[in-house]
Amino acid sequence: MCGIAGFIDFTQKSDADTLRKMTDVMAHRGPNDAGYEVYEAPRASVGLGQRRLSILDLSSSGHQPMHFNQFSIVFNGEIYNFKEIRKELEKLDYTFHSGADTEVLIKGYAQWGEKILDKCIGMFAFVIYDRNSNEVTLFRDRAGVKPLYYYWHNQTLLFASELKGLCEHPSFKKEIDEKSLSLFLQFSYIPAPYTIYKNTHKLKPGHVLKVTLEDAGVKEHQYWNVLDAYRQPLTGLTQSDVIRRTEELMHSAYSYRMVSDVPVGVFLSGGYDSASVAALLQSNTSNRIKTFTIGYKEPQWDESKEAKKIAMHLGTDHHEWIVGPKEAKEVLEHLPEIYDEPFADNSTVPTTLVSKFAAKEVKVVLSADGGDELFAGYNKFNQSLRYTGSFPRPLQRTISAAMSVVSPEAIPYFNKQYNFASRYEKMKLIWASGKPQQALKYISQYLTENEVNYYTNMPTDGYRTNFDMNGELDSMNDPLNRLLAVDYKTFLVDNNLVKVDRATMSVSIEGREPMLDHRLVEFLAQVPASLKVKDGINKYILKTIVHKYIPKPLMERPKRPFIAPLQVWFKDELKEQMQYYLSGERLAKSGLFNVEHVEQLLNTYLSGGKVSHQKLWNxxxxxxxxxxxIEKL
Structure with missing residues (x-):
């Protein structure tokens, strides 16, 4: 696991000192080694930088940039099946001088070109400079576990694992993209390919960006798309065969993520996803796996007791830390540094804390993101189908039209309920569209587009995102699977994976995502909804598998999100910080917000009004x- 950075400068003004600054600002991603090289091509300067966190082959033979023939590479990630690929290459007379997967990757690229990606089981973002073809190519893994940002403006292309790397280059302009800010306020994250800055992009998962040095051509193409998996015919396997095959793939995927030359642990929240990782891994070894849990003094948010019972049953080496507002306040002050783009999932606090806690014991930790998307765990999927399918379309349109002329504030009783105005607006939009995928979008929003316009001075025309897919979903194999595919391409990638990557990397440990093994993703994409949600039970397949390892009574309880009790702390210990940053004086500095409306929202919240704290948190x-x-230049 590493941080990479670099430039392709057609003005040829960038130098080694700039490259070093771009790379070293991400030293937390790789404290063990560093490499920086600048190459002068006829029409461009190419800089490749890397900070290394040593996980495989701890020796200096894994140093980057790494070279082979005409190729140079900087690599962030892990290729878990690199030993199998290496054996293939050895049969083709390749020799190896290290135990690093980077050497396998660069020699595999020399042999097969981009087809090496089809062989890789892993998470990665890497850049290869080919001096013979005069091209630089950027790659990102299928799921988007590893980040890669790029900036293309004024004949200079910059890339880095985090935005802060781009900010170190003198050509980079910190211009806020107001349309992206609108997306952030809606969803609490900015969906790919957009970022908070103009001319700056996230390389999309499963994509390749090729830069031709001869003519400054920049082209992007896709090598893997989760939609293709969901377009396959539904499997004809029986329920028992589906469960058996799923468990086999989970064992393989989870075991691959244990490949390491340093200690490995597991985040254990107490839910089915993380319990499946701990259970299957512990069943395969006599050594006690290290598990890590964060808990709270507030019982309605605390899962530590349940996690401890699961750990005791499995026999893991369990570690627990009960935190409060003091620890949250310390993290809050560092969030802008860790997440160098606005990012407001309120589980950033516990995820950062549990990463800090785990870093005392291990260098690699397994998370369990993707379980809800693959196995249909979120209630929002059920709601999207129910809201749009419960009565005929003409009636839905009629109700929506009527709602447009009646203000939610004019409806007695309901106008006093929690977040009623937002919920009213969402239902109006859902019934107007009649499409489950659009319902999923509105349910996922904290502020609708109309509400964003109410609180800010944003442009009214917004960006299209993967929530707005329409014809792309027509050939999908199952109505529920369409929603899982949309959530996979939005919330999973740009919220959950960003959260875990930045939190773990901030304390120099590697976060791995065993549930996002593409073999498991592709298989489950062909499983029908009737097996994913059965007899009213979400995650039926996963729960059936987990119950083989952990007794049902230990697992069955209401689903709790992995979040901090911010709505309690913001009215007490963190109130002063909230009031300072949302004061009229502070809000007016950017000129982006309608100060009066934001202050009114804050006052309503602090006086006990039933408004969503997430709107204020964003x-x-x-x-x-x-x-x-922006202010601290």
Whole structure:
């Protein structure tokens, strides 16, 4: 696991000192080694930089940039099946001088070109410079576990694992993209390919970006798309065969993520996803796997007791830390540095804390993101189908039209309920569209587009995202699977994976995602909804497998999100910080917000009004980010 950075500068003004700054600002991603090289091509300067976190082959033979023939590479990630690929290459007379997967990757690329990606089981973002073809190519893994940003403006292309790497280059301009800010306020994250800055992009998962040095051509293409898996015919396997095959793939995927030359642990929240990782791994070894849990003093948010019972049953080496507002406040101050783009999932706090806790014991930790998307765990999937399918379309349109002329504030009783105005607006939009995937979009929003316009001075025309896919979903094999595919390409990639990558990397440990093995993803994409949600039970397949290892009574309880009790702390210990950053004076500095409306929202919340704290949390996170990255120049 590493951090990579570099440039392709057609003005040929970038130098080694700039490359070093771009790379070293991400030293937390790779504290063990560093490499920086600048190459002068006839029409461009090419810089490749890398900070290394040593996980495989701890010796200096894994140093990067690494070279073979005309190729140079910087690599962030892990190829878990690199030993199998290496054996293939050895049969083709390749020899190896290290135990690093980077050497396998560069020699595999020399042999097969981009087809090497088809052989790789792993997570990765890497860049290869080919001096013979005069091309630089950027790659990102299928699921998007590893990040890669790029900036293309004024004949200079910059790339880095984090935005802070781009910010170190003198050509980079910190211009806020207001349309992206609108997306952030809606969803609490910015969907790919957009970022908070203009001319700056996330390389999309499963994509390749090729830069031709001869003519400064920049072209992007896709080598893997989860939609293709969901377009396959539904499997004809029986329920028992589906469960058996799923368990086999889980064992393989989870075991691959244990490949390491340093200690490995598991995040254990107490839910089915993380319990499946701990259970299957512990069943394959006599050594006690290290598990890590964060808990709270507030019982309605605390899962530590349940996690401890699961750990005791499995026999893991369990570690627990009960945290409160003091620890949260310390993290809050560092969030803009860790997440160098506005990012307001409120589980950033516990994820950062549990990463810090695990870093005392291990260098690699397994998370369990993807379980809800693959196995249909979220209630929002059920709601999207139910809201759009419960009564005829003409009636839905009629109700939506009627709602457009009746203000939610004019409806007695309901106008006093929690977040009623937002929920009213969402249902109006859902019934107007009549499409489950659009319902999923509105359910996923904290602020609708109309509400964003109410609180800000944003442009009204927004960006299209993967929530807005329409014809792309027509050939999907199952109505529920369409929603799982949309969530995979939005919330999973740009929220959950960003959260875990930045939190773990901030304390120099590697986060791995065993559930996102593409073999498991592709198989489950062909499993019908009737097996994913059965007899009213979400995640039926996963739960059936987990119950083989952990007694059902230990697991069965209401689903709890892995979040911090911010809505309690913001009215007490963190109230002062909230009031400072959302004060009229602070809000007016950016000129982006309608100060009066934001202050009114804050006052309503602090006086006990039933408004969503997430709306305020999103604005607070932006204010913290703005203070760090725009004001502090």
């Amino acid at each position: 604005i607070l996170v932006f204010q913290l980010w703005y203070s760090r990255w």
